[in-house]
Amino acid sequence: MGDIILKNEQEKIKLTRRDFLKTAAFTALALSIPSGGLKLLESLTESEALSEQAPTSAQPLPAYIATSCGMCGGSCGIKVGILNNKPVAAVPIEGHPQPGLCGRAAMLPWLYDNALRLKKPMKRVGNRGEGSFQEIPWDQALNEIASKLKEIVSKYGYKSIAITYHDCWSSYIPLFTYLFGTPNGIPHVSTCHLAGSAARSQVLGIAGPNLVDPDYENASYLLLIGRSLSTGIMGQVQRARSNSKLRIVVVDPRMPEISFGNAEWIPIIPGTDPAFVLSLINVIIEEGLYDANFLKKYTNAPFLIKQDGKPLTEADVKQGGSSTTYMVYDSSSSSIVPYTSASQPDLNYQGNVTLADGSTASVKTAFLLLKDRASQYSPSNASKITGVDEDTIRRIAREFALYRGVADDTWYAAKNGNEYDAVKGILILNALVGNIDAMGGLVFQESAGIPSIITLVTSGGKTYAKTIYGASMPQEMFADSTQKRVDQLKYKLTLGTFDAVLDAILKDDPYPIRALFVIGTTPILRDMNASKVIEAYKKLDLVVFINVLYQDDADYADYILPDTTFLERDEIFATKWTPHAVVQMTRKVIEPPEDSDPREAVWAMFEIARRAFPERAYALGWKDEYADYSKFESQFVPSVIDAILNSVSSKWNVSKDRIKQELETNGFYLLKRKSYYSRPYKSPVGTPSGRVEIYPLAALASGLDPLPSYSPPAYTLPSAPNEFYLVNSKSPTTSLTATILEPSKFLEDRKVWMNPKDASRLGISDGDAIEIESIDLPGAKVIAEVRVTNRVREGVLYTRAQAGGRRAKKLVAMRHFSTNGVNPEFLAKVSLHPIIGYGATNCSVRIRKL
Amino acid sequence: MMVRYGFLYDESRCISCYACIVACSSNNYPELMEDPNPNIFWGTMATNIRIVIKEQGRPEQILLSCQHCERPPCVEVCPTGASHVDRSNGFVEIDYDKCIGCKACITACPYNARWIHPIKLKPMKCIGDACKARIAKGEMPFCVEVCPAEARVFGDLDDPNSEINKRIASAKTVKIKEYLGTEPKFYVVRG
Numbered sequence A: 001m002g003d004i005i006l007k008n009e010q011e012k013i014k015l016t017r018r019d020f021l022k023t024a025a026f027t028a029l030a031l032s033i034p035s036g037g038l039k040l041l042e043s044l045t046e047s048e049a050l051s052e053q054a055p056t057s058a059q060p061l062p063a064y065i066a067t068s069c070g071m072c073g074g075s076c077g078i079k080v081g082i083l084n085n086k087p088v089a090a091v092p093i094e095g096h097p098q099p100g101l102c103g104r105a106a107m108l109p110w111l112y113d114n115a116l117r118l119k120k121p122m123k124r125v126g127n128r129g130e131g132s133f134q135e136i137p138w139d140q141a142l143n144e145i146a147s148k149l150k151e152i153v154s155k156y157g158y159k160s161i162a163i164t165y166h167d168c169w170s171s172y173i174p175l176f177t178y179l180f181g182t183p184n185g186i187p188h189v190s191t192c193h194l195a196g197s198a199a200r201s202q203v204l205g206i207a208g209p210n211l212v213d214p215d216y217e218n219a220s221y222l223l224l225i226g227r228s229l230s231t232g233i234m235g236q237v238q239r240a241r242s243n244s245k246l247r248i249v250v251v252d253p254r255m256p257e258i259s260f261g262n263a264e265w266i267p268i269i270p271g272t273d274p275a276f277v278l279s280l281i282n283v284i285i286e287e288g289l290y291d292a293n294f295l296k297k298y299t300n301a302p303f304l305i306k307q308d309g310k311p312l313t314e315a316d317v318k319q320g321g322s323s324t325t326y327m328v329y330d331s332s333s334s335s336i337v338p339y340t341s342a343s344q345p346d347l348n349y350q351g352n353v354t355l356a357d358g359s360t361a362s363v364k365t366a367f368l369l370l371k372d373r374a375s376q377y378s379p380s381n382a383s384k385i386t387g388v389d390e391d392t393i394r395r396i397a398r399e400f401a402l403y404r405g406v407a408d409d410t411w412y413a414a415k416n417g418n419e420y421d422a423v424k425g426i427l428i429l430n431a432l433v434g435n436i437d438a439m440g441g442l443v444f445q446e447s448a449g450i451p452s453i454i455t456l457v458t459s460g461g462k463t464y465a466k467t468i469y470g471a472s473m474p475q476e477m478f479a480d481s482t483q484k485r486v487d488q489l490k491y492k493l494t495l496g497t498f499d500a501v502l503d504a505i506l507k508d509d510p511y512p513i514r515a516l517f518v519i520g521t522t523p524i525l526r527d528m529n530a531s532k533v534i535e536a537y538k539k540l541d542l543v544v545f546i547n548v549l550y551q552d553d554a555d556y557a558d559y560i561l562p563d564t565t566f567l568e569r570d571e572i573f574a575t576k577w578t579p580h581a582v583v584q585m586t587r588k589v590i591e592p593p594e595d596s597d598p599r600e601a602v603w604a605m606f607e608i609a610r611r612a613f614p615e616r617a618y619a620l621g622w623k624d625e626y627a628d629y630s631k632f633e634s635q636f637v638p639s640v641i642d643a644i645l646n647s648v649s650s651k652w653n654v655s656k657d658r659i660k661q662e663l664e665t666n667g668f669y670l671l672k673r674k675s676y677y678s679r680p681y682k683s684p685v686g687t688p689s690g691r692v693e694i695y696p697l698a699a700l701a702s703g704l705d706p707l708p709s710y711s712p713p714a715y716t717l718p719s720a721p722n723e724f725y726l727v728n729s730k731s732p733t734t735s736l737t738a739t740i741l742e743p744s745k746f747l748e749d750r751k752v753w754m755n756p757k758d759a760s761r762l763g764i765s766d767g768d769a770i771e772i773e774s775i776d777l778p779g780a781k782v783i784a785e786v787r788v789t790n791r792v793r794e795g796v797l798y799t800r801a802q803a804g805g806r807r808a809k810k811l812v813a814m815r816h817f818s819t820n821g822v823n824p825e826f827l828a829k830v831s832l833h834p835i836i837g838y839g840a841t842n843c844s845v846r847i848r849k850l
Numbered sequence B: 001m002m003v004r005y006g007f008l009y010d011e012s013r014c015i016s017c018y019a020c021i022v023a024c025s026s027n028n029y030p031e032l033m034e035d036p037n038p039n040i041f042w043g044t045m046a047t048n049i050r051i052v053i054k055e056q057g058r059p060e061q062i063l064l065s066c067q068h069c070e071r072p073p074c075v076e077v078c079p080t081g082a083s084h085v086d087r088s089n090g091f092v093e094i095d096y097d098k099c100i101g102c103k104a105c106i107t108a109c110p111y112n113a114r115w116i117h118p119i120k121l122k123p124m125k126c127i128g129d130a131c132k133a134r135i136a137k138g139e140m141p142f143c144v145e146v147c148p149a150e151a152r153v154f155g156d157l158d159d160p161n162s163e164i165n166k167r168i169a170s171a172k173t174v175k176i177k178e179y180l181g182t183e184p185k186f187y188v189v190r191g
């Protein structure tokens, strides 16, 4: 057995015999009789079967290495088991602040040498979309891409290059934008957390979805609205599940997986979350269940607001007063004073104020304005909008207040176009019960202080872009990189709206984009109106697709570059989904499969730049010798990691060796445990007033209504008997990578869910095929199989996102299981929030039984 | 040392991530990883855990595996003595030297906990070899180790201080089809 040649021989024999046996097995099983002939065959293969079945004591055990999972963007801590030079197992890292595992991570043995893995660079040979490619050497691919880029830049300028990405390599994207001289590095967020991030930054002064989160392990009541805890990042589930006293309530049009367990499911009409939340606010205020002390001291609830919606400031009432000193009514002195000097700020004051110019203004507290707004959403009104009965709304509001609940601030939530209001309401709800940064509340993450890979520094009157590993690019080289991106030119508050790139490609609006790098992401399964994405791909002069597996978008690429998997590279970063400050590593646990030659996207991008714009690459620290990939791995990557370690070590005053050693043994290093009651108690939050703003002044400044309100979803509402909402979400086994790996065939549900009442009304049975046509995108149609289940609300159809309906030619030709089901992005129209730039991936559809 | 191993599945905590199912498969049946139809009996992966979903009323899901019955019908019907209870650990096991692949046990198991290996053509079930090797080292079987939701517990039912006995004591558990007299050692906390 130890002899490799012998083993291969055996394998060959096994394969042929196995195929034969399988046919025999099928026949036998179909007939359901143990056949004598079959038995004979089995005894022939007895020794073979037993040779695979090594005795227990001799069973070789995998050797485990602590690293991070990259099956979704979560980066949970896992240990990967290596046996016979293959990754064979994954287990969680005990004690890790964000421990794995989930079905996705467990699938990693299938990722490593999967048939869909991109192994060598490829060049398109047919038309875009045909999916015909030819393997070419790395050098040829890089040279050809570089010369095309030079041509494009000479005609349209650097900013005609765009890069779109998701989590993978996201920390390097700023570096890439300097490398290619373009501002246009644009992430996925418009169909993900953008609405929530806008709301968080306005109410709590912090944008990213992971920078503030429920304290799952200490909470007593967790309200999930527009969030199911089943999507990704099982560390959060682990934390929630380790808390046996936690009650979970989830509000969703379909029953999330967590409600198979002990989470109460409240089925709601899609796109009505803001009304539901406002109704909870209404009950809590009307019944006096709020934490008045918290509101007075730590929020802007007592701020006096003028009739034009603007806050009354010291400048309004006093010549030369400050326009950022907000005024409140102090009931102890019965006077209007700056908010910082009031001893008893009144939440319920309304009256007239004499202004510095002698005129009179009528003012009202922000709290009263919120109260007025919420009063439009009494449980009886909200019940009509949301389809949730009045008693349930009242009960949830009371429970939430009495348990001092925490409402999850959401994450992957761009579904109906009104999530900005929903999340703003959710954050206000947490503030109303005073559960901000309290143990068991909505808590701010301790920052690990991992430095950005590139920052602007000024010295000697000149500005440089300086990399963490010591290279610097002079200002005259990066003028374009620091301009506004195409999406920011259109949507003032966006953090990433890829649709703006599509408009730049298709309509030269606001200027032409001609080259696109698609790194670790697949816009066809990510962005609304996938047909528009395809149209844009077809118009580009250059499309480079960098990924690990063959995804739908690869069909439209001119060049496909194989990236390394998370098993084959080193990276260091802050643990994302934990309240503590933690640094963690992804480690190279194995060499890529023998017949493959993947290279890190970072290497590929630098090597393209070195050929196209060498002065740019050199300015950012690239050296000719890094062309040798082993030098890149042994010199460049360690230099980045070392620079980050140095910075962390000096910030936290811990020796680098100690951090390194723990990273190696445990995969993480805990820098600081969460200390509760810090912001806004001891230090200000990042809002204009430094307080939690239930009436966000930043919203006001951007031309938005500071208070949440309900407006219907961004798509046409279903009205005819055969019309439905089509909602989507991911399951705990969904990620772009996982859903094309073999286990997904058996574990992911690719049917479209329909409520039994709708099914019987329309004469549809479980397993029937239906045609689904988008109401807003006439002609956009898909076919799917129905699952009749009461896990979805009446009038609503549910499909997984990013799991089914794949259309890559390669997958279609293989009759791959992932081509079944629906990719909802082909049915959702593009409708973006005019200021924030986030979209809606839910839609309405008309169905027809086939 | 004599032990009597049992399992607990906590439906109220399970999040349906299926890590247990996938880990059971890749570790115990690595040879079937690329097989397009590795388990035609259940129509699923090569795994010892079967998904059972109840749609009526309040939807429920049980992830079912061998119950390691104290009075196992599969052992009773086995004509060769291949299926047996290992009294040293309480596992119901199959001695593949003796097994003739008659599938009587598959028919007899009231839990549908056994499936047919498409190459070996013999019944497979929990406990898999990779898990046994872990247990021998004092580690948890794969499905328990990987579960992010603390929904799975494994341990010695004869040890009053074992984790599984603590969980049985602290939660209301049921055993599936106990009325059949199989005396299963698989405890379920309902959702």
Ligand code: SF4
Pocket (backbone or CB within 6 Å): B020, B023, B024, B025, B028, B047, B048, B049, B065, B125, B126, B127, B128, B131, B141, B142, B143, B144
């Ligand atoms: S104990 Fe092992 S063999 Fe049994 S179900 Fe769990 S993972 Fe599978």
Ligand code: SF4
Pocket (backbone or CB within 6 Å): B065, B066, B067, B068, B069, B072, B073, B074, B075, B092, B108, B109, B110, B111, B112, B113, B114, B125, B182
């Ligand atoms: S569950 Fe089925 S296979 Fe397992 S011991 Fe009981 S009867 Fe036998």
Ligand code: SF4
Pocket (backbone or CB within 6 Å): B013, B014, B015, B016, B017, B018, B019, B020, B021, B063, B143, B146, B147, B148, B149, B150, B151, B152
């Ligand atoms: S690993 Fe745990 S949470 Fe995931 S499906 Fe299995 S029992 Fe449920």
